[in-house]
Amino acid sequence: MSHNERVTDIFHRQLSNHSPISVKERLKKLSNMEDWIKTNRQAIFDAHYDDLRKPESEVELGEIWYVLSEIKLAKKHLTNWTKPLHVGISTLALIPARSWIHYEPKGVVLIIAPWNFPFNLSVGPLVSALAAGNRVILKPSEMAPNVSSLVKKMVDDLFQPEEVAVCLGDAEVANSLLGLPFHHIFFTGSPAVGKIVMSAAAKHLSSITLELGGKSPTILDETADVNLAAKKIAWGKCLNLGQSCIAPDYLLIHKSRKDEFLEKLSKRIDEVFGDTFDEKESSPNLTHVVNEGHWDRLNDLLTSAVKQGATIVHGGGKNKESNFIEPTILDTVTQEMKIMKEEIFGPLLPVIPFDKLDDCLDIINSKPKPLALYLFSNSRKNINRIIDNTSSGGMVINEVKTHFLNLNLPFGGVNTSGFGRSHGFEGFKTFCNERAMLKNGKTSLVWLIFPPYTSIRKKIIRFVTRYL
Structure with missing residues (x-):
């Protein structure tokens, strides 16, 4: 057979x-x-x-x-x-x-x-x-x-x-x-x-x-707790080496917090996974890329972004033989780059600064609706503005990914996610x-609207349609 x-x-x-x-x-x-x-x-x-x-x-x-x-x-x-x-x-x-x-x-x-x-x-x-x-x-x-x-x-x-x-x-x-x-x-x-x-x-x-899946954005506004965000984003992006449909795909950060955050995120990655590339590659706390084909895809996203003007703020090391790419932060990224058009599904994090929250909305709403959206903010006004003006399968505030673990929440996407x-x-x-079920008996009143449609039954039907 x-x-x-x-x-x-x-x-x-x-x-x-x-x-x-x-x-x-x-x-x-x-x-x-x-x-x-x-x-x-x-x-x-x-x-x-x-x-x-x-x-x-x-x-x-x-x-x-x-x-x-x-x-x-x-x-x-x-x-x-x-x-x-x-x-x-x-x-x-x-x-x-x-x-x-x-x-x-x-x-x-x-x-x-x-x-x-x-x-x-x-x-x-x-x-x-x-x-x-x-x-x-x-x-x-x-x-x-x-x-x-x-x-x-x-x-x-x-x-x-x-x-x-x-x-x-x-x-x-x-x-x-x-x-x-x-x-x-x-x-x-x-x-x-x-x-x-x-x-x-x-x-x-x-x-x-x-x-x-899709490109799940993370927003960090001017009111966010930078220390908290750095620890949680490092965890969420590096879990399974970013090979997750709800991993933070790219970061939109208020320009006033960018330098401080990137320093803290880089420091956090090194603290957890090792200071050098060799230490990260052999770290018992980091997964590797699943196979050579996916390594090639990620390497292409990284190298093409750098060729088009992106700068590596942290990381960038890679080894094809072991299917490993270290957690890598990219700055000076543009929307025209391939890395901003495809789901990354790996340890690369493009960072895009913004002046106004409307800039974030324009970027997010220009792309297919994501599976998840993450927002780090202590401003109720900003939180509500993001909720009311975006759509995603799930949204998590001052956290990443943990909505998946709450089995009382429905998990899923919207359209392309x-x-x-x-x-x-x-x-x-x-x-x-x-299955829709309905049971009735001999005392049912429904027969009152059955044909033939006599003058009395027409009156009953008019009464039903207007008042019941």
């Missing part, structure tokens, strides 16, 4: 299984996953190091803890999430009808995960899909082969293929999966590939969630059909 035939066979086996999965069964599946993750914690650490040289603490926080938090929240609330949500009637004409929303699984769903947070962004959506009662085919990234193989081992240990199956492979495997009529597709990745996924989904009218929401109850709903 060829790989494509095997994929198709698994899909149809899941599709033909119409038996509902009870809440009790779902809770058991989630508990089994929770136990497996806790038991195999060291294997998860090792796989991430082998693929990305990712520090153990980053794996603990950004991969394991996040997924366990999703499981914990789902287990705690699943019984309530699955209960009918009773709603009132919007018109008295429906008296005495009862109405409610019934959350039913979408059916057989496909999850396509990226390489940058390979466990988190594979297993996190899987938790939501299973909580909602779906059957799942999961396609992890071939660029993180060790983590992908580990995810497959977890699924093989815990599930039958008719429940959950993992398909390993490259874009050819993904394309074969996208040719199947899934009931829902959940994709995390770049906007360019998101368009391909959306086009494929349209052929089957499959519903879709796209978690994409994605659509649909994930995490917690929103993730559960993403994998559900919210």
Whole structure:
């Protein structure tokens, strides 16, 4: 049996299984996953190091803890999430009808995960899909082969293929999966590939969630706490070496704070990761670039910016053999440079000074709506002005990235940065059909507006349309 035939066979086996999965069964599946993750914690650490040289603490926080938090929240609330949500009637004409929303699984769903947070962004959506009662085919990234193989081992240990199956492979495997009529597709990745996924989904009218990316701006105004901002931006930009869809992509800073901030940010980077390039390259606290192709892309962004007049304020060291580029701050950057037109997804931070907040609004609103927007400010007026005059999937004030960790917040983008929401109850709903339910009986008044439209019934209809 060829790989494509095997994929198709698994899909149809899941599709033909119409038996509902009870809440009790779902809770058991989630508990089994929770136990497996806790038991195999060291294997998860090792796989991430082998693929990305990712520090153990980053794996603990950004991969394991996040997924366990999703499981914990789902287990705690699943019984309530699955209960009918009773709603009132919007018109008295429906008296005495009862109405409610019934959350039913979408059916057989496909999850396509990226390489940058390979466990988190594979297993996190899987938790939501299973909580909602779906059957799942999961396609992890071939660029993180060790983590992908580990995810497959977890699924093989815990599930039958008719429940959950993992398909390993490259874009050819993904394309074969996208040719199947899934009931829902959940994709995390770049906007360019998101368009391909959306086009494929349209052929089957499959519903879709796209978690994409974009250029997430960070604003630092004249009222900001520079010390606080330097520490948090250094962390947010250097976590996973900037290979994150919600990493600060570029910095807009009030010209009166620029020199002070750049000095403090440079100092903070050296304090945490080492004074020299060699110390940073061997630092146990810094990930490396995932592969040579992405290193080449980042190197092109850096060198082309410098050729066009950008200056390196801090960093700039690189080693292709180890797929490493140190955290690098760039000044005298213009909007015409390639680095300001593409999502960076790496350790390069362009800095652009501004005089007025309107300058920030002009830059941000000239680009596609970002997945995240960060603002460091102690001015309520400035905060409200940014909120009211921009649009983004999420916005964080005096912090970066941490909205992702609050599972009570819906996570997702806007237009080119994605659509649909994930995490917690929103993730559960993403994998559900919210079925509209209404029940009435013999005492229903609706029959009063049935034809034939006699003069009396016309009066009743007029009364209903005007007053009820």
